[in-house]
Amino acid sequence: MGFERKSPADVARSLGERSKSFSRAKQAQAESWRRETFTLEREPAREKAREFYARFPKAAYMTEVEAWRELADGRIEFTMRRLPTAD
Secondary structure, three states: OOOOOOOHHHHHHHHHHHHHHHHHHHHHHHHOOEEEEEEEOHHHHHHHHHHHHHHOOHHHHOOEEEEEEEOOOOOEEEEEEEOOOOO
């Protein structure tokens, strides 16, 4: 077995190609999630989240509240995240 000499340009090129393929894989993973954002009063927001979990069970769709915040007017803005399909 021989030792293959590579120039710095060859090494940089192969590392760049590896980085691009990793970036594409990470982007595809991020795009695979389905997100819906709602802005509702507190009680309707709770009902909507329960409805979302009933429709897309956590065990099958990995459903979760990705982010939420209380707005100045007392309403709740939240984002639900899920996988598009179950296995």
